[in-house]
Amino acid sequence: MGYFLFFLLAILTVGAVLxxxxxxxxxxxxxxxxxxxxxxxxxxxxxxxxFIAVVQIIIYAGAIMVLFIFVIMMINVRYGIPAEKKKWTxxxxxxxxxxxxxxxxxxxxxAFTLPVSTAIIKAGPTDLGRLLFTKYLYPFEITSxxxxxxxxxxxxxxxxxxxx
Amino acid sequence: MIPPNYFLILSVVLFVLxxxxxxxxxxxxxxxxxxxxxxxxxxLAFITLARSAKSAxxxxxxxxxxxxxxxxxxxxxxxxxxxxxxxxxxxSEDIKLMKG
Numbered sequence: 488m489g490y491f492l493f494f495l496l497a498i499l500t501v502g503a504v505l506x507x508x509x510x511x512x513x514x515x516x517x518x519x520x521x522x523x524x525x526x527x528x529x530x531x532x533x534x535x536x537x538f539i540a541v542v543q544i545i546i547y548a549g550a551i552m553v554l555f556i557f558v559i560m561m562i563n564v565r566y567g568i569p570a571e572k573k574k575w576t577x578x579x580x581x582x583x584x585x586x587x588x589x590x591x592x593x594x595x596x597x598a599f600t601l602p603v604s605t606a607i608i609k610a611g612p613t614d615l616g617r618l619l620f621t622k623y624l625y626p627f628e629i630t631s632x633x634x635x636x637x638x639x640x641x642x643x644x645x646x647x648x649x650x651x
Numbered sequence: 652m653i654p655p656n657y658f659l660i661l662s663v664v665l666f667v668l669x670x671x672x673x674x675x676x677x678x679x680x681x682x683x684x685x686x687x688x689x690x691x692x693x694x695l696a697f698i699t700l701a702r703s704a705k706s707a708x709x710x711x712x713x714x715x716x717x718x719x720x721x722x723x724x725x726x727x728x729x730x731x732x733x734x735x736x737x738x739x740x741x742x743s744e745d746i747k748l749m750k751g
Contacts, residue, residue: 497657507685508668584671598659599655610710622708638722
């Protein structure tokens with residue numbers, strides 16, 4: 488059952504990402520990406536991280552992608568992507584992608600021999616919250632400052648200048 | 652119990668797909684989305700290794716990555732909106748102010 492779910496979700500994720508790459512319409516790309524993020528939430532749940540799975544679906548597939556879709560609707564560019572792309576760059580990028588895959592797999596090969604753990608890790612909301620407010624208190628506070636700075640920065644950037 | 656190899660290889664594949672998308676696509680919004688794919692691939696690797704190490708620390712890191720990604724999305728989309736207002740385009744080829 489676990490294997491079936493894994494392969495289903497993995498194929499859906501990779502397929503959705505490929506659809507995002509192939510699709511010429513930005514709105515379709517964003518919708519494909521929502522599918523990919525939702526499937527990744529399922530993968531996180533398979534990995535015994537239920538809280539992260541829920542956060543992934545609510546924040547990524549919900550909030551961040553809604554932001555993207557808002558901007559796509561505001562911009563709403565109606566141009567076809569020109570077909571006369573230089574073909575050789577695409578083939579070159581495919582070759583480089585294969586090289587990159589091999590390189591990354593070689594670099595994580597050490598992790599392949601890790602034993603399959605059967606112990607259940609404590610990763611419920613309670614445990615994560617306790618870790619967040621004890622061991623990781625400083626990173627947590629710094630992240631909150633980062634969020635405030637990003638919010639203020641985004642508002643200041645997009646605000647229309649008042650005419651004097 | 653699914654071995655961690657499968658998840659790690661899936662994470663590599665997703666990362667490379669994101670990298671390809673970043674270089675192949677021509678509009679800024681889709682390029683930005685491919686950055687999110689790469690961040691998610693990293694998240695998947697973190698959670699896989701957290702399970703192998705039997706600790707919840709990896710999940711906390713993922714928590715921070717998601718938060719930083721949200722901040723990044725807000726600022727990045729604001730910048731894209733600003734570029735669109737000034738140049739009336741979001742194709743990366745048309746933005747060559749720094750090219751001299």
